[in-house]
Amino acid sequence: MLENDALSRILYIDLTRRRSWVEDRPELFESGLGGTGVGIQLLNEECPKGADPLGVENPIIFAVGPLTGLFPMASKTVAIFKSPHTGNLGESHSGGRSANAIRLAGYGAVVIRGASESPIYLAIHGDDVRFRDASALWGMHSCFTVGRIIREREPGAGIRTIMRIGRAGERMVSYSCVTMETYRHFGRLGLGAVFGSKKLKAILFSGKHSVPVKNKREYIKIYDRIFQSAIEKPTKKYRELGTSENILPLNELGGLPTRNLKQSRFENAGNISGEKFAQDYLGRRIACTHCPAGCIHLAALRQPYKDEPYFYKTSMMSYDYEPIYALGSMLGISEIPDLLKLLEVVENYAIDAMSTGVILAWATEAMEKQLVSKKETAGVALNWGNYVSYIQAVENIVEGTTDFYKALGKGLDYATEKYGGSDFALTFGGNEMAGYHTGPATHIGSLVGARHSHLDNGGYSIDQKVLLSQTLTPEDLAGMLMKDEQSRQILSSLVVCFFARGVYTPQIIVEALKMAGFEFTEDKLNQLGVKILSEKYKFKFREGFNPEKLRIPKRIMDTVSPVGNLDEKFIRDTIKSYMSKVL
Amino acid sequence: MFACARRSGQGGLSQSRIGIKSKSGIENGFAVIVCRACEDPSCLKVCPTDALKLKSSGGVSFNSNKCIGCERCVTACPIGAVFWDGEINKPMICIACGYCASFCPCNVIAIEEVPQEVVNA
Numbered sequence: 230m231l232e233n234d235a236l237s238r239i240l241y242i243d244l245t246r247r248r249s250w251v252e253d254r255p256e257l258f259e260s261g262l263g264g265t266g267v268g269i270q271l272l273n274e275e276c277p278k279g280a281d282p283l284g285v286e287n288p289i290i291f292a293v294g295p296l297t298g299l300f301p302m303a304s305k306t307v308a309i310f311k312s313p314h315t316g317n318l319g320e321s322h323s324g325g326r327s328a329n330a331i332r333l334a335g336y337g338a339v340v341i342r343g344a345s346e347s348p349i350y351l352a353i354h355g356d357d358v359r360f361r362d363a364s365a366l367w368g369m370h371s372c373f374t375v376g377r378i379i380r381e382r383e384p385g386a387g388i389r390t391i392m393r394i395g396r397a398g399e400r401m402v403s404y405s406c407v408t409m410e411t412y413r414h415f416g417r418l419g420l421g422a423v424f425g426s427k428k429l430k431a432i433l434f435s436g437k438h439s440v441p442v443k444n445k446r447e448y449i450k451i452y453d454r455i456f457q458s459a460i461e462k463p464t465k466k467y468r469e470l471g472t473s474e475n476i477l478p479l480n481e482l483g484g485l486p487t488r489n490l491k492q493s494r495f496e497n498a499g500n501i502s503g504e505k506f507a508q509d510y511l512g513r514r515i516a517c518t519h520c521p522a523g524c525i526h527l528a529a530l531r532q533p534y535k536d537e538p539y540f541y542k543t544s545m546m547s548y549d550y551e552p553i554y555a556l557g558s559m560l561g562i563s564e565i566p567d568l569l570k571l572l573e574v575v576e577n578y579a580i581d582a583m584s585t586g587v588i589l590a591w592a593t594e595a596m597e598k599q600l601v602s603k604k605e606t607a608g609v610a611l612n613w614g615n616y617v618s619y620i621q622a623v624e625n626i627v628e629g630t631t632d633f634y635k636a637l638g639k640g641l642d643y644a645t646e647k648y649g650g651s652d653f654a655l656t657f658g659g660n661e662m663a664g665y666h667t668g669p670a671t672h673i674g675s676l677v678g679a680r681h682s683h684l685d686n687g688g689y690s691i692d693q694k695v696l697l698s699q700t701l702t703p704e705d706l707a708g709m710l711m712k713d714e715q716s717r718q719i720l721s722s723l724v725v726c727f728f729a730r731g732v733y734t735p736q737i738i739v740e741a742l743k744m745a746g747f748e749f750t751e752d753k754l755n756q757l758g759v760k761i762l763s764e765k766y767k768f769k770f771r772e773g774f775n776p777e778k779l780r781i782p783k784r785i786m787d788t789v790s791p792v793g794n795l796d797e798k799f800i801r802d803t804i805k806s807y808m809s810k811v812l
Numbered sequence: 813m814f815a816c817a818r819r820s821g822q823g824g825l826s827q828s829r830i831g832i833k834s835k836s837g838i839e840n841g842f843a844v845i846v847c848r849a850c851e852d853p854s855c856l857k858v859c860p861t862d863a864l865k866l867k868s869s870g871g872v873s874f875n876s877n878k879c880i881g882c883e884r885c886v887t888a889c890p891i892g893a894v895f896w897d898g899e900i901n902k903p904m905i906c907i908a909c910g911y912c913a914s915f916c917p918c919n920v921i922a923i924e925e926v927p928q929e930v931v932n933a
Contacts, residue, residue: 299823411838439817449818515842
């Protein structure tokens with residue numbers, strides 16, 4: 230790497246002693262690039278074996294990469310921690326302004342240790358690190374309000390990120406998220422609860438440093454090539470309808486989980502499709518910093534006040550494929566306003582929309598099957614499509630009003646231990662499923678997964694592109710999943726958004742890295758991908774990961790997928806083959 | 813912002829002469845902050861060393877050798893279009909080159925020749 234690049238600076242923050250310092254560690258970045266590759270090394274250093282995810286010993290690590298601040302769509306930050314949701318490796322990715330703000334504040338990674346005794350937020354403006362009292366922000370109902378207050382109190386408009394938690398994180402719901410720039414999230418695996426356990430309400434980073442390049446002329450040339458590619462075909466679908474364009478094709482294919490995956494087609498999919506959202510509710514399209522694709526779609530929901538004519542409030546909510554699946558088809562919700570009202574509550578509390586939807590879907594079926602009654606649900610009658618009941622349930626989960634809701638606040642694996650119903654509890658490796666019932670590959674990828682950007686793997690793509698037209702042996706499928714996953718470790722170490730995977734070919738990555746002072750060949754990159762993935766599995770095994778004991782929800786075998794009924798033996802054989810390639 | 817800084821052969825943002833920020837929250841959209849090439853610029857009036865001069869073609873030229881880094885120009889510009897490079901302690905003044913416009917995928921910004929008589933109309 231280049232000698233004068235601040236990427237090698239790691240900001241350490243000790244919340245217990247309220248101290249911070251910087252260590253210069255170029256070797257970490259030379260061996261791991263950044264993002265996931267550096268994050269996993271820091272996690273190994275910082276997180277003791279068997280650490281309590283909500284204890285002071287669990288660190289929070291953020292890492293960006295050498296392409297951040299230099300090239301378009303290198304706009305993601307990787308958060309690494311031990312997950313309170315699964316009790317194992319926690320990795321979550323987010324965009325917004327986070328990556329550029331951290332990099333241009335002068336850091337390649339941030340390590341947060343310890344815990345504060347009272348609520349605080351961190352304001353990090355370049356080298357200036359402040360521990361600010363957040364007592365007045367603690368307990369606030371809306372995460373939107375917390376963002377607004379910090380925005381008004383702190384400088385750095387336009388060049389800052391404000392990561393914050395909501396009430397769910399404060400109360401340590403195990404799948405609470407960290408929200409930034411109002412609409413982006415470290416969504417999965419409960420980083421919000423880890424913040425909450427440390428009484429850390431928010432972190433702001435701002436900065437506008439320069440980033441050096443090896444050769445100015447070459448840099449501009451390569452930049453222009455990447456930029457042209459980024460505004461053309463590979464990102465077109467993300468820009469126009471956004472990820473929600475997948476609702477109709479997935480539904481037609483029979484891979485859209487519906488009503489807790491009792492079905493894989495939703496009869497009202499047309500009502501909550503990307504096309505319908507765009508036509509009737511799309512209020513604005515925005516982008517993460519330094520991204521010409523601009524995949525973020527905001528819906529405008531106009532709601533009248535009950536007692537006053539011609540008096541409305543209009544809320545803006547970001548929508549994507551996954552929240553539409555989890556809070557829409559999975560719950561049988563057929564109308565966009567109903568879905569958005571539920572989503573607004575989920576966003577207010579800052580809780581993972583995907584896990585929330587899957588948990589509510591399970592709870593609805595558990596009521597149908599009389600595993601639980603209104604006694605457990607505090608009088609709430611959960612039934613498909615009834616968004617009002619789901620809003621009440623979310624409030625109850627966050628506030629932990631009954632033992633049942635307290636259990637739901639720890640995820641489905643925990644809840645089913647107490648209440649049964651594991652056959653239809655759609656968790657994989659302790660995490661609730663993503664919106665794909667496309668075939669075996671997506672589920673296997675989630676079972677063995679070692680990352681959680683929003684889902685665990687590219688298996689959904691193998692299901693659709695390969696398994697629909699040909700059969701594979703477990704060994705072949707395991708090999709494909711493994712190869713795809715190894716290559717994605719490089720993207721998540723650079724850190725490039727996965728939506729730019731068609732732009733950042735191995736050759737482009739080699740050329741771009743050269744400008745940041747990293748000499749790589751395509752072969753060396755492949756080897757690094759293998760190494761990073763292996764490091765992550767070492768951590769997972771250390772923390773008790775046992776592939777032989779993975780629970781495969783019976784429901785995925787019962788409900789037909791686009792490639793036919795799934796076979797448990799095939800899934801287990803593929804897992805075995807996959808793991809033999811890891812070790 | 814990144815295009816502007818890149819024009820000087822750097823990544824990052826310290827040399828950027830254009831700013832983008834949300835209008836009190838991202839849900840309200842974004843404001844582009846860039847020099848309007850005023851006829852009677854506030855920045856120039858407060859410069860104690862004549863480092864800033866009016867250009868006949870519009871806008872302001874900046875003489876780095878004369879600048880003492882007092883930041884008065886930054887404070888004086890009512891629209892906040894004088895940016896500051898904290899690494900060299902000098903203002904970043906837009907030169908209206910239009911490089912940024914070619915990297916705006918949504919065509920929000922454009923470079924146009926404006927006849928002198930309609931400047932600031």
